[in-house]
Amino acid sequence: MGDFTLELNDDQKSVRDWIHGFAADVMRPAAAEWDEREETPWPIIQEAAKIGLYSLDFYAQQFFDPTGLGIPMTMEELFWGDAGIALSIVGTGLAAVGVLANGTEEQIGTWVPQMYGDADDVKVAAFCSSEPDAGSDVAAMRTRAVYDEAKDEWVINGTKTWATNGGIAGVHVVVAVVDPDLGSRGHASFIVPPGTPGLSQGQKFKKHGIRASHTAEVVLDNVRVPGHCLLGGKDKLDERLARARERVAAAAAGQADSAERIKNAAMATFEASRPAVGAMAVGTARAAYEYALEYAVDRRQFGRPIIDNQGVAFQLADMRTQIDAARLLVWRASWMATAGRPFTAAEGSMSKLFASETAKKVTAQAIQILGGNGYTREYPVERMHRDSAIYTIFEGTSEIQRLVIARALSGLPIR
Numbered sequence: 419m420g421d422f423t424l425e426l427n428d429d430q431k432s433v434r435d436w437i438h439g440f441a442a443d444v445m446r447p448a449a450a451e452w453d454e455r456e457e458t459p460w461p462i463i464q465e466a467a468k469i470g471l472y473s474l475d476f477y478a479q480q481f482f483d484p485t486g487l488g489i490p491m492t493m494e495e496l497f498w499g500d501a502g503i504a505l506s507i508v509g510t511g512l513a514a515v516g517v518l519a520n521g522t523e524e525q526i527g528t529w530v531p532q533m534y535g536d537a538d539d540v541k542v543a544a545f546c547s548s549e550p551d552a553g554s555d556v557a558a559m560r561t562r563a564v565y566d567e568a569k570d571e572w573v574i575n576g577t578k579t580w581a582t583n584g585g586i587a588g589v590h591v592v593v594a595v596v597d598p599d600l601g602s603r604g605h606a607s608f609i610v611p612p613g614t615p616g617l618s619q620g621q622k623f624k625k626h627g628i629r630a631s632h633t634a635e636v637v638l639d640n641v642r643v644p645g646h647c648l649l650g651g652k653d654k655l656d657e658r659l660a661r662a663r664e665r666v667a668a669a670a671a672g673q674a675d676s677a678e679r680i681k682n683a684a685m686a687t688f689e690a691s692r693p694a695v696g697a698m699a700v701g702t703a704r705a706a707y708e709y710a711l712e713y714a715v716d717r718r719q720f721g722r723p724i725i726d727n728q729g730v731a732f733q734l735a736d737m738r739t740q741i742d743a744a745r746l747l748v749w750r751a752s753w754m755a756t757a758g759r760p761f762t763a764a765e766g767s768m769s770k771l772f773a774s775e776t777a778k779k780v781t782a783q784a785i786q787i788l789g790g791n792g793y794t795r796e797y798p799v800e801r802m803h804r805d806s807a808i809y810t811i812f813e814g815t816s817e818i819q820r821l822v823i824a825r826a827l828s829g830l831p832i833r
């Protein structure tokens with residue numbers, strides 16, 4: 419037998435089964451209630467914290483799993499349980515990754531544990547990048563951070579939108595413009611510590627799906643944070659900005675490969691994080707498929723189970739095939755990220771694109787297989803279908819994934 423395997427090892431299987439147990443016993447029974455309430459399910463986050471499923475230690479272990487499959491496996495099981503509750507549990511991780519990716523060791527050690535709090539006093543964190551006029555077009559960001567050298571403080575002004583946990587978080591990670599001439603290369607990330615004056619929650623959105631997850635605007639009005647809240651530190655920022663200015667100047671002088679390098683460096687970060695969203699979509703799709711399969715076996719019309727009809731059975735065959743294909747793309751991209759393989763064909767984006775589109779399709783098919791029941795809130799596939807619509811929107815829409823893939827394949831600045 420060679421080394422290649424698609425099987426989880428024994429440790430991974432036992433972690434997967436443990437998460438599955440929590441998803442089945444705690445999340446599933448509460449899913450409809452929190453969807454209706456449209457509120458953060460604090461008691462469930464607390465339960466997760468008590469067993470160690472909502473903790474920095476647990477996510478760090480999965481993040482550093484040498485096979486790369488720890489995070490996708492975790493996401494798939496939690497989102498199989500319920501997407502809205504799961505996002506309330508993993509939303510803090512988005513902010514934590516922002517600090518892990520850009521912060522110094524000291525910043526990671528100080529802020530990431532605070533993001534989670536502890537089992538007796540759980541906290542959530544928010545990652546605030548999107549703005550009303552800067553969604554897909556991140557370079558259009560307007561939130562400005564200006565350095566006040568006399569006080570060694572940064573002053574941040576602007577309005578963020580669509581922030582998961584925005585306003586209810588303790589720690590907010592805010593991306594802001596520090597050099598408006600450099601586009602997205604002129605951005606930097608800041609920690610806004612709990613209770614900082616000037617940060618407030620704007621509108622809380624009433625959503626189509628994932629309604630247990632809190633999504634809101636975050637208003638930053640003369641928010642002052644100490645110099646040590648700039649992720650990575652001032653020296654590193656100054657070096658990075660100097661390099662970016664040189665590259666922009668080189669690109670303006672017609673040296674296209676420099677511009678290409680700038681673009682590719684930015685892309686690599688997203689390529690590594692997108693498979694995690696693909697895994698969330700696989701979880702929701704699998705939940706709807708399993709429900710529809712069981713229903714098709716039980717439900718009888720014309721004197722036989724509806725699965726006896728090829729028209730129904732073939733739909734289930736297609737659903738399962740696409741879910742398995744989506745998982746394989748997610749696992750490949752996650753393995754590539756961990757193994758440091760270059761994403762020459764934007765394989766991270768591929769996995770997110772295919773898995774998210776699959777979730778939308780499969781959950782719609784599940785409704786069809788349940789007939790009238792599928793269309794009601796008495797049955798979970800209706801909620802799963804609403805939830806699945808988010809996957810083709812956040813962390814880059816499907817159109818943006820196609821753009822990234824097409825650019826990677828062609829080497830051309832496809833628009």
Ligand SMILES: Cc1cc2nc3c(=O)[nH]c(=O)nc-3n(C[C@H](O)[C@H](O)[C@H](O)COP(=O)(O)OP(=O)(O)OC[C@H]3O[C@@H](n4cnc5c(N)ncnc54)[C@H](O)[C@@H]3O)c2cc1C
Pocket residue numbers: 512545546547548550552553554555579580581582583625628633808811812813814815816817818821833
């Ligand atoms: C529930 C939810 C949670 C979120 N959580 C967070 C969060 O925690 N933090 C955060 O920072 N952001 C978050 N977001 C924001 C999310 O990442 C953005 O909504 C997403 O990037 C799309 O931006 P937009 O909504 O402004 O859409 P737009 O960019 O306005 O896009 C609208 C449509 O135009 C298409 N389009 C745009 N440009 C192109 C192009 N060049 N080519 C082809 N088509 C194009 C898009 O694909 C889309 O179909 C969240 C969003 C939602 C809905």
